[in-house]
Amino acid sequence: MYSFEPNEEQKMLIDVAKRYAETDLRPAAHEAEEEGIFDPKLIEKGWELGILQASIPDTYGGFGDRSLLTSVLALEELAVGDMAGALSILAPSLFVTPILIAGTEEQKTNWIPPVIEAEWKAYTAAMIEYAYDYDPNELKTTATLDGDSYLLKGEKRFVPFADQAEAIIVYANLDGKTQGFIVPKGLEGLEVGEREATLGTNGLQTFSLVLDNVKVPKANRLGGEAGHDFAPILAAAQTSLAAVAVGVARASFEYARDYSKERFVLGSFIAQKQSIAFMIAEMAAEVEAIRLLTWEAAYMLDKGEETAAHSAYLALMGAIDMAMMVTDRGVQILGGHGYIREHPVELWFRNGRGIASLTGLVMG
Amino acid sequence: MISFEKSKAVVQAQYLIQTVADNMMRPVSRYFDEEEGEIPWDYIEFMHGALRQMGSASLTPDHEKQKEAEKAKKPRQAYVVMAHQIEMLSWGDVGFYLCTPRGGLGSAAVESAGTPEQKDKFLSILNGEKPIFTSMAITEADAGSDNSAIRATAVLDEETNEWILNGEKIFVTAGRLSMENTEGYTVIWASLDLEAGRSGIRSFVVPAGTPGFKIAKKEEKLGIRVSDTVTFVLEDCRVPYDHILGNPKIEKSTEGFKGAMQTFNVTRPLVAATGLGVARAALEEVKKMLEEQGVVLRDGLPRNKMTSIERDVIDMERMVRSSWLLTLKAIWMSDNKISNAKESAMSKLHAGDVSSKVTQKAVELLGPMGYSREFLLEKWMRDAKITDIYEGTGQINRLVAARAILGYRGKDLR
């Protein structure tokens, strides 16, 4: 039977994430963006909220079962605080979650506990590539079998914390299928490139990564010898990115809503003018619609429904347009003030555009 | 606990109604669109019989059942089930849905504003041998969006203890079905005191055949042509005292009017559901027709690899689905007695946009075939447009939603 009410545990987690987003992430967001770095102490504090740990079973060092729906609820709240901050805190999930979804038992016991049981450390993943038609299902980076190893070759972009990563999941094209490979630091041919400069989310440190025939043991292929199905990993990435979009859009909507009730122009508050009020009503409706689409995708994925991958795809397609529509209006409602970097709406506007391009940068 | 699982009741309802849609609506959809004014008796008789047999599964929520569920601490779902029924009926043909006996806006008004005695009297007759329709008449020539501006009057004749109604109402859905073709009734909004504004407005049950009542005009419309839309004229039209719904005393407060407006919190998502049913029909038909013409619609591609048609179809799909979820949430809140003025207005404004955009896109995507009356796509585009007009236009629902979001009252934002 349909219900739209989170359970008690989820409500608690939402609350925790919300409070942290309000008191820590939001106040730090502007400086992090300008300086290009998030205060590591703040990341550690966010890590200690246990949002990722709560969805890792205790056999692997966590304290809960995986629920993408629960993650999505928390992720949205964090992203309301700041997108770069949310992505920084959850970078280790880019490494752990695919292993949890698709790894062999051995991979899980070897790789998950050291991440989950310790303080925040840089674990990450490399999926994104430079191409106008970047497609996680048809990557240009290749994996070729070479005796007991795979050779990885190609170039990845926007890899979070690549410079300090303990290990990275690198996605590559193996005979036409996308497969993940666990790549520990220090392998020969693995070159961390330039710090990336992007339209938004500069508080998240990302790097380019060159793989020049990096030799990875066969055992490091996600899922072992037989490999794995990439679809559930991609679906989790799409759904999570959609949740981030909802968070960013909500931030912009809420800020513009409050501002419009205080800004007095030509005899009334701007919120009292229909052209502004109507925008606000449409923003609220669109955010909520895509939010529910995202919840549905997460719910379907958790249930293992056949149509889940399509739901996730649909949610992201919706989130791309919604995020841009809402964050654009956020700037517009503040007028000239919206264009000034003192107000956060311009940052959300820049971040909002990222949703179209950043599949693989977040996974709850 | 968040859940997107359809209950058994929903699955059953969808299955049953899809069968009705496939067999009794789609095959004659075109005919009744072309022959405006003809009445789809086959459908009406069938639905009346079927709903009577199903009893509780009728298109008005069964309040006894609801109460039982409440006592048993089971979650209530009558409105959610109803939203699914309406969506599926509208998927079949939204004009036909408006010709479904028993339900209708008139009985909904009795349901929400009537005393227990009035409910007994005016709801039980829906269950009789013959199909009965009800309608609700608010709109006047000079009072549409602003329904507090109505000029129809009700005066109490103290000698006979009857209300005397005078005025003219336009655009009444199922006006003819309720007052001419069956022994139904209409609910008329009229003012007890024109000086009193909103607080003077009440609604009155006027049964078919009441002297002084007549139908003056039948409209010819863009779409939903099988559904009749008429003008009522009331000239010294008398109804018994107990036909007034709610409190007959005029008080300073506008509680009565607000109560009437609260009906909209339920009906708006249900109207949203009608538009989304049409939109889903158009989307499914577009996919089918494109495939028949050899177009392969690939799934899961990034935006920049899609053809423009693939992109349009995916956009249509996610619009329909997300709007439907918005609607479901609003109506789920009604079932759970959570106040939903904001959500219901949001679902209506969203679905108004989505149903218009999707059905218009559907015609465009099929080229000359979309434009042709040989197929139903062009009809659905005409039918869907009403979603954004009645039960509060898109603009009015934006106002209602914005007020709720901003914490404003009518005087702050109009």
Ligand SMILES: Cc1cc2nc3c(=O)[nH]c(=O)nc-3n(C[C@H](O)[C@H](O)[C@H](O)COP(=O)(O)OP(=O)(O)OC[C@H]3O[C@@H](n4cnc5c(N)ncnc54)[C@H](O)[C@@H]3O)c2cc1C
């Ligand atoms: C097929 C059909 C069936 C109907 N069925 C019924 C029925 O059963 N019972 C019934 O009582 N009525 C019914 N109606 C009437 C319907 O509810 C009204 O037509 C509708 O509320 C709009 O009123 P109007 O036509 O007078 O438009 P107007 O109020 O004149 O509006 C004209 C335009 O101005 C906009 N507008 C109005 N006020 C504002 C504002 N404050 N701010 C911004 N924009 C504004 C509107 O959105 C619209 O775009 C029906 C109408 C149709 C077409």
